[in-house]
């Protein structure tokens with residue numbers, strides 16, 4: 001074997017040793033259940049937060065509206081070449097109207113959005129102040145940008161305030177980067193406070209990733225910014241369609257000048273084949289109905305708080321105030337064993353280990369969906 005292959009094998013062996021090795025399990029999906037070769041389980045690890053991907057009647061309603069003329073399986077091109085199908089404009093107009101913003105732009109995924117927008121809008125006179133727990137896609141976007149970056153302690157607004165005050169005159173712009181619901185801890189940021197902070201400085205802008213809140217929060221399901229009444233005040237408000245919206249892709253809602261700038265400068269928008277129009281049609285179909293899914297949002301809130309309370313009462317640390325409910329365990333080995341035990345007992349819950357979370361904070365990450373019932377949470381609680 002070459003040196004490189006040897007080094008790879010060694011690294012994989014070390015991952016196995018530390019119980020951090022990952023592989024792709026063969027899975028069969030049946031509604032809210034999932035099966036492997038050996039177990040049939042309730043799926044507690046899906047990001048289909050509203051249960052929409054699972055909703056057969058919704059899928060049928062969409063399919064009934066299709067014809068061979070409207071079914072386009074591929075855009076065959078970047079949107080700047082021949083790929084700009086009507087479906088994109090329809091979805092972007094829908095988003096801009098829902099959020100009451102000047103414009104919206106759709107991307108291939110949340111990963112494309114975060115790794116494309118940040119490098120496009122930052123130069124070497126930019127300082128990014130980013131929460132310590134932001135998602136890998138945001139971190140990669142920051143790494144690809146020319147900006148200098150300082151990470152502040154998770155949700156520590158006083159530290160952030162000090163950093164802004166100390167740096168406002170040193171940089172031409174400061175961009176605050178955070179998530180609204182954090183993907184691994186399930187806790188939230190205080191968007192109103194962040195908006196107040198940025199408004200106190202003329203050169204501070206705010207970038208918020210609502211990947212885990214879009215569809216789930218707010219009266220119309222637009223996210224935490226809607227819930228906290230500040231959609232208009234966030235300069236770069238980003239969300240994804242691959243979770244509660246049961247689709248794929250991502251969006252930004254923003255001022256028109258930002259949209260035009262991204263179309264011209266954002267490499268992950270320009271140099272890629274746009275999403276298949278059929279996929280964008282489906283997203284549009286779901287987004288149009290988002291305000292109607294209030295009952296599902298209420299159910300999700302109910303079962304999430306039921307599980308969080310159960311974990312706390314059993315002595316587990318659980319910082320969550322959302323449908324992402326981590327059960328903090330510590331070592332990767334124990335988290336893997338616990339997940340295997342839960343799977344044997346009929347609950348598909350997965351261990352999350354480094355590098356997805358910091359060393360020593362391995363956990364079971366329950367990711368709840370609205371089609372899980374309070375009785376099922378009760379049964380889970382009994383075996384925890």
Ligand SMILES: Cc1ncc(COP(=O)(O)O)c(C=O)c1O
Nearest residue numbers: 109110111135137183211240242
């Ligand atoms: C906070 C956050 N942003 C972005 C992404 C990436 O989105 P996508 O899956 O659409 O690439 C994820 C995870 O998937 C995420 O958790």
